[in-house]
Amino acid sequence: GQSLEQPSEVTAVEGAIVQINCTYQTSGFYGLSWYQQHDGGAPTFLSYNALDGLEETGRFSSFLSRSDSYGYLLLQELQMKDSASYFCAVRLSSGNTPLVFGKGTRLSVIA
Amino acid sequence: EAGVVQSPRYKIIEKKQPVAFWCNPISGHNTLYWYLQNLGQGPELLIRYENEEAVDDSQLPKDRFSAERLKGVDSTLKIQPAELGDSAVYLCASQRGQGGTGELFFGEGSRLTVL
Numbered sequence: 001g002q003s004l005e006q007p008s009e010v011t012a013v014e015g016a017i018v019q020i021n022c023t024y025q026t027s028g029f030y031g032l033s034w035y036q037q038h039d040g041g042a043p044t045f046l047s048y049n050a051l052d053g054l055e056e057t058g059r060f061s062s063f064l065s066r067s068d069s070y071g072y073l074l075l076q077e078l079q080m081k082d083s084a085s086y087f088c089a090v091r092l093s094s095g096n097t098p099l100v101f102g103k104g105t106r107l108s109v110i111a
Numbered sequence: 112e113a114g115v116v117q118s119p120r121y122k123i124i125e126k127k128q129p130v131a132f133w134c135n136p137i138s139g140h141n142t143l144y145w146y147l148q149n150l151g152q153g154p155e156l157l158i159r160y161e162n163e164e165a166v167d168d169s170q171l172p173k174d175r176f177s178a179e180r181l182k183g184v185d186s187t188l189k190i191q192p193a194e195l196g197d198s199a200v201y202l203c204a205s206q207r208g209q210g211g212t213g214e215l216f217f218g219e220g221s222r223l224t225v226l
Binding site: 042 | 144154217
């Protein structure tokens with residue numbers, strides 16, 4: 001089976017930095033993605049790592065260590081609008097293959 | 112570019128009734144997915160289409176669920192008869208050609224409540 005572990009909830013203060021970790025055990029691995037989902041909304045793509053290292057996109061960064069089967073999403077300069085659920089998802093192989101999602105981390109940003 | 116469109120957004124039915132959900136993917140996206148999302152959980156794959164062909168339906172409960180994608184564009188997911196445990200959000204997603212990040216473009220989902 002496929003297993004992705006991430007914390008269920010995280011709370012952080014506006015303007016701070018928060019890191020959401022994801023560890024995975026899957027039958028295959030091609031890359032790790034992160035998605036954001038606001039309540040009642042569609043999951044939207046944030047980032048993707050296929051190789052080890054850090055990818056930066058504005059206030060969001062994502063890291064991958066393939067040898068440790070581990071990745072994280074880093075959110076900087078937190079804003080109230082960042083309150084949402086964040087999902088890590090494993091791409092099992094190349095091409096158009098389904099993503100396997102974690103259960104999600106609910107981030108609450110407080111003033 | 113228009114996003115993935117799903118309807119209805121909300122549906123309330125009694126158990127044993129049938130229900131159908133419709134999805135219009137982004138133009139030109141040949142790959143289409145139906146995912147199920149229970150409250151507080153991540154999306155779980157139900158079925159994947161490449162054009163009009165279902166290439167991965169191993170997670171679809173075929174005794175009550177069916178799906179089709181006629182002409183390789185719009186898709187319909189049907190449940191008949193619905194059970195209490197089917198209450199969830201049904202998400203449709205589409206994907207560009209192979210390569211790149213494999214990004215999925217999701218619709219806002221159809222929220223089903225079975226009473």
